[in-house]
Amino acid sequence: MTLHRVLEITNDSKNLSRVRGEAAAVLAETAFDREMRNKIIVAVDEALANVVEHAYGGGSGEVRVLFTLDERTLVVRIQDQGVRFDPGERLKTAVDIHEHIRLGLKGGLGMFLMRRIMDDVVYNHDGPDFVNELVMVKNLPQPDLPAEDGDASS
Amino acid sequence: MPDLKLAHQMLSNGACYIEAEGFLDAHTFEQMESLVSGVFDKGCFKLIVKLEKLDYISSAGAGVFVGAIGRAKDNGGDIVFLQPSANVKEVFDLLGLSAIFRFASSRPEAEAAF
Numbered sequence: 001m002t003l004h005r006v007l008e009i010t011n012d013s014k015n016l017s018r019v020r021g022e023a024a025a026v027l028a029e030t031a032f033d034r035e036m037r038n039k040i041i042v043a044v045d046e047a048l049a050n051v052v053e054h055a056y057g058g059g060s061g062e063v064r065v066l067f068t069l070d071e072r073t074l075v076v077r078i079q080d081q082g083v084r085f086d087p088g089e090r091l092k093t094a095v096d097i098h099e100h101i102r103l104g105l106k107g108g109l110g111m112f113l114m115r116r117i118m119d120d121v122v123y124n125h126d127g128p129d130f131v132n133e134l135v136m137v138k139n140l141p142q143p144d145l146p147a148e149d150g151d152a153s154s
Numbered sequence: 155m156p157d158l159k160l161a162h163q164m165l166s167n168g169a170c171y172i173e174a175e176g177f178l179d180a181h182t183f184e185q186m187e188s189l190v191s192g193v194f195d196k197g198c199f200k201l202i203v204k205l206e207k208l209d210y211i212s213s214a215g216a217g218v219f220v221g222a223i224g225r226a227k228d229n230g231g232d233i234v235f236l237q238p239s240a241n242v243k244e245v246f247d248l249l250g251l252s253a254i255f256r257f258a259s260s261r262p263e264a265e266a267a268f
Contacts, residue, residue, distance in 0.1 A: 013181035016179055020210070035240070049213075095250075104224050105221065106220060107213075109217060109249060110213045116248055
């Protein structure tokens, strides 16, 4: 079973709830529990919010969100044709929340959440129909395999 | 139904009680930011924020409180979250905020925090 969903939206923050709804519909097809579904929706929302805020430098543009679900993984791709974005060390750097509070910083937490929640987060650039592509992968919970019977003689 | 519904009232103990319902995300966080800023400007730095009916929070929403708690504490106040929903508490946990902010399971407990 492979499930594909594609959403073509504008970079308007009002579309965040629509994409969260689509993510919830895809996740309903998985064995993730409620808590993990909530977290994955947060990761998708954070990724899209970054694109909405930064990709087009204040202008408007198109964003494509693709969900692919198979037996083993959920893959979420978010593609834009905006300003090339390189996360640099930000994908690896831990957030010091105490420092955020000390300095009164409100932002910069989304990428940290994406990385904590998903199993893999990768940025691609300059594809055939995108400038930036964020790929997030979450491995699905696998059913317990039946214990092997070690006694083959019976 | 709006994406985010906010209500607030001043309490007799000098705290401000805020109730949030719906979705606090990158689309709606400015509503909460404006409310908190307005309450601070009125001199109230003791906030009780009820999150029982808040179905969703993103880092933009949590960031409102991250950005505000320093000013609250600098002015003798604090921010206490009352009955956060499971979805919201999980995000606070991921961000490490559960070890920094105070939480209450009842309104009397929240009011007694000040």
